Amino acid sequence: MKAIIWQGTNKVGVERVPDPTLLLSTDAIVRVTSTAICGSDLHLLDGYIPSMEKGDILGHEFMGEIVEVGRDVKNLKVGDRVVVPFNIACGVCDPCRRGLFSACDNTNPNHRMAEALYGAVSGGGLFGYSHLYGGYAGGQAQFVRVPFADVGCFKIESDLRDEQVLFLTDIFPTGYQAAEQCGIIPGRDVVAVFGAGPVGQFAARSAMMLGAAHVIVIDRVPERLNMAEAAGAQTINYEKEDVLVALRDATGGRGPDHVIDAVGLEAHGHGPGALMDTAKQKARLNFDRITALRWAILSCAKGGTVSVPGVYGGLVDKLPMGAAFAKGLTFRMGQTHTHRYVLPLLERIEAGQIDPTFVITHRASLDEAPELYKTFRDKHDGCIKVVLDPWGQPGQVQRG
Amino acid sequence: MGHVDFATPGAAMTAQPTTQPSTPKPYRDHSTESLLSPVERGVMGVLGLGALALSLRGGPVERLLLAAVGVGFTGMAATGTNPLATALKIRQNEEGDTLVSDAVTVGQPPERLYAIWRDLTNLPGLMKHLESVQVLDERRSRWTVKGPAGTAVSWDAELTADEPGRRIAWRSLPGAAIENSGEVLFRPAPGDRGTEIRVNLAYHAPGGTTGAVIARIAGQEPSQQLRDDLMRFKREQELGFAPTTKGQSSGRAEKDPGQAQQQTGQGGQK
Numbered sequence: 001m002k003a004i005i006w007q008g009t010n011k012v013g014v015e016r017v018p019d020p021t022l023l024l025s026t027d028a029i030v031r032v033t034s035t036a037i038c039g040s041d042l043h044l045l046d047g048y049i050p051s052m053e054k055g056d057i058l059g060h061e062f063m064g065e066i067v068e069v070g071r072d073v074k075n076l077k078v079g080d081r082v083v084v085p086f087n088i089a090c091g092v093c094d095p096c097r098r099g100l101f102s103a104c105d106n107t108n109p110n111h112r113m114a115e116a117l118y119g120a121v122s123g124g125g126l127f128g129y130s131h132l133y134g135g136y137a138g139g140q141a142q143f144v145r146v147p148f149a150d151v152g153c154f155k156i157e158s159d160l161r162d163e164q165v166l167f168l169t170d171i172f173p174t175g176y177q178a179a180e181q182c183g184i185i186p187g188r189d190v191v192a193v194f195g196a197g198p199v200g201q202f203a204a205r206s207a208m209m210l211g212a213a214h215v216i217v218i219d220r221v222p223e224r225l226n227m228a229e230a231a232g233a234q235t236i237n238y239e240k241e242d243v244l245v246a247l248r249d250a251t252g253g254r255g256p257d258h259v260i261d262a263v264g265l266e267a268h269g270h271g272p273g274a275l276m277d278t279a280k281q282k283a284r285l286n287f288d289r290i291t292a293l294r295w296a297i298l299s300c301a302k303g304g305t306v307s308v309p310g311v312y313g314g315l316v317d318k319l320p321m322g323a324a325f326a327k328g329l330t331f332r333m334g335q336t337h338t339h340r341y342v343l344p345l346l347e348r349i350e351a352g353q354i355d356p357t358f359v360i361t362h363r364a365s366l367d368e369a370p371e372l373y374k375t376f377r378d379k380h381d382g383c384i385k386v387v388l389d390p391w392g393q394p395g396q397v398q399r400g
Numbered sequence: 401m402g403h404v405d406f407a408t409p410g411a412a413m414t415a416q417p418t419t420q421p422s423t424p425k426p427y428r429d430h431s432t433e434s435l436l437s438p439v440e441r442g443v444m445g446v447l448g449l450g451a452l453a454l455s456l457r458g459g460p461v462e463r464l465l466l467a468a469v470g471v472g473f474t475g476m477a478a479t480g481t482n483p484l485a486t487a488l489k490i491r492q493n494e495e496g497d498t499l500v501s502d503a504v505t506v507g508q509p510p511e512r513l514y515a516i517w518r519d520l521t522n523l524p525g526l527m528k529h530l531e532s533v534q535v536l537d538e539r540r541s542r543w544t545v546k547g548p549a550g551t552a553v554s555w556d557a558e559l560t561a562d563e564p565g566r567r568i569a570w571r572s573l574p575g576a577a578i579e580n581s582g583e584v585l586f587r588p589a590p591g592d593r594g595t596e597i598r599v600n601l602a603y604h605a606p607g608g609t610t611g612a613v614i615a616r617i618a619g620q621e622p623s624q625q626l627r628d629d630l631m632r633f634k635r636e637q638e639l640g641f642a643p644t645t646k647g648q649s650s651g652r653a654e655k656d657p658g659q660a661q662q663q664t665g666q667g668g669q670k
């Protein structure tokens with residue numbers, strides 16, 4: 001089959017690799033009909049997530065059709081059309097039973113690695129996201145093995161198109177969880193979202209669905225800001241305005257009640273803190289660039305929530321802990337508990353409350369993926385979200 | 401060396417908090433003291449840099465672990481303390497016995513888990529360094545371990561405590577080549593989460609902590625084995641199999657080196 005392969009930092013390629021096979025009786029094989037490139041994949045491309053191995057199959061946002069099931073798979077049959085959350089969860093451990101699917105105890109075969117790095121029992125495995133997270137082959141491919149298939153495959157029985165449900169695998173639940181965990185008081189709370197990438201877009205729209213009185217989105221990429229404005233958000237271009245002043249002005253001097261960091265460890269920024277972050281990150285000292293997180297903490301109103309869907313991987317420097325303490329902020333963060341949100345958010349899509357296709361700017365076949373990884377990373381050509389058809393004819397990138 | 405006798409006869413075990421090793425002898429935590437001699441510090445420095453250098457090659461799992469180990473050793477060389485000792489859950493008592501312990505929470509009732517451990521013939525399946533355990537009579541059994549380079553060592557052990565649903569303890573009988581003792585404690589986890597299992601092992605390792613740390617790199621180190629053993633047990637009990645990626649598709653030809661570190665899964669049938 002064809003698959004997108006991590007070939008080293010800054011190197012992603014299309015290769016022919018063996019088709020996946022069932023490895024355990026609880027596995028299924030899915031023929032992938034649509035897959036997407038995520039902002040999280042850019043951290044892999046750029047080499048910031050440790051323990052990638054040349055030859056790893058990338059991709060954690062995918063859906064398709066079941067073509068084979070292991071004999072212990074109870075709820076699925078060949079031909080079922082499914083979306084598959086990017087986390088792999090066992091469904092029976094204590095975290096899973098509490099709905100904390102990304103904290104699953106049992107699905108990471110390399111648990112010891114995570115324990116060595118993070119000092120805690122490892123969270124669950126992820127598709128196509130480094131050996132630290134289990135080393136599972138990803139879904140930017142024509143076929144993918146889905147372990148724990150009964151837990152990880154959600155059937156789509158309505159006639160919604162792939163593109164309308166594909167983002168249930170990650171970015172829609174991720175944006176939604178980021179907003180939900182703010183505990184927004186409807187009609188009252190103001191929510192600011194740093195980052196107008198796909199996650200920020202869904203976070204802003206989710207904050208509105210959850211009743212935020214006002215939503216402000218911060219980025220520097222004009223077409224991304226325009227997309228947020230189209231949903232009814234106020235926007236701030238942090239390269240044109242002092243973002244902290246602008247956020248105070250926009251909230252009568254209080255600051256936003258809740259702030260979402262939908263940027264993560266590759267934040268762009270300026271000032272001495274940002275310069276130091278960049279220097280240390282370049283030296284691979286395991287330091288993350290945290291401009292967006294700093295701004296989130298500094299801008300947030302007293303008693304507010306800093307909600308962090310943006311990915312961090314190592315250490316941070318100059319975190320304004322004093323400000324966070326003085327204001328009594330609540331921090332919420334982590335990999336999304338995607339399984340929890342698939343069905344409720346599918347209902348919202350079916351009810352016409354949101355059409356997730358708004359975020360798609362580029363469609364192509366797998367063969368165009370290497371080029372589109374870079375287009376997406378460099379924000380060229382107005383690129384905000386790329387959807388790939390693993391069976392499509394090579395050669396054409398479709399815009400819009 | 402003397403045994404670390406967890407099972408002090410007559411001790412009222414119910415009074416012991418099971419999260420603490422119930423060893424009567426004090427142990428010191430090497431991570432808090434500057435115990436390394438200048439020679440050891442030199443060795444640590446070389447090992448640290450070596451591990452850091454190695455971490456730049458090899459598969460991803462080795463790389464990450466070695467990098468962590470390298471930083472640890474380099475730190476030891478710099479400070480004269482052993483930051484890994486705590487991380488590796490290795491401690492030593494006054495008599496130079498190495499103590500290894502770890503804990504895991506398993507979503508099954510204590511009685512059921514106790515029964516599995518109480519059948520000593522199950523132990524080789526639970527603790528992978530054991531080759532076999534042969535029950536000789538009510539109290540005595542013969543244990544065999546795989547040593548380095550394919551050698552095997554056997555000794556006789558006796559049960560020193562057996563409290564159904566709560567605790568099992570044993571120790572080697574005089575004459576054992578590797579003098580050792582151990583206990584497994586079971587107690588209900590709060591809030592319907594199953595059972596907290598704690599394993600305490602004591603053995604006389606040459607070279608004390610440093611030897612144990614070096615052994616860990618060689619993959620022979622017991623605390624690492626214990627961690628893997630406990631996680632494998634948890635997953636067998638909760639899932640009935642071990643998660644795996646062994647044999648999955650990738651852009652690497654044939655054998656997938658990235659999977660080399662994984663424990664062998666046992667629920668291998670499709």
Ligand SMILES: NC(=O)c1ccc[n+]([C@@H]2O[C@H](COP(=O)([O-])OP(=O)(O)OC[C@H]3O[C@@H](n4cnc5c(N)ncnc54)[C@H](O)[C@@H]3O)[C@@H](O)[C@H]2O)c1
Binds near residue numbers: 174263291335384
């Ligand atoms: N928690 C999860 O489970 C989860 C799931 C998916 C994605 N993520 C993470 O969410 C983050 C965003 O993902 P995405 O797909 O939207 O990525 P993206 O790279 O497309 O978007 C990031 C956006 O942040 C903007 N940005 C950079 N620096 C900024 C700053 N200082 N202030 C404001 N904006 C800034 C960039 O211009 C870009 O538009 C990534 O870190 C990704 O890894 C997390």
Ligand SMILES: [Zn+2]
Binds near residue numbers: 039041060061086
């Ligand atoms: Zn993603």
Ligand SMILES: [Zn+2]
Binds near residue numbers: 094104106107
């Ligand atoms: Zn689980």
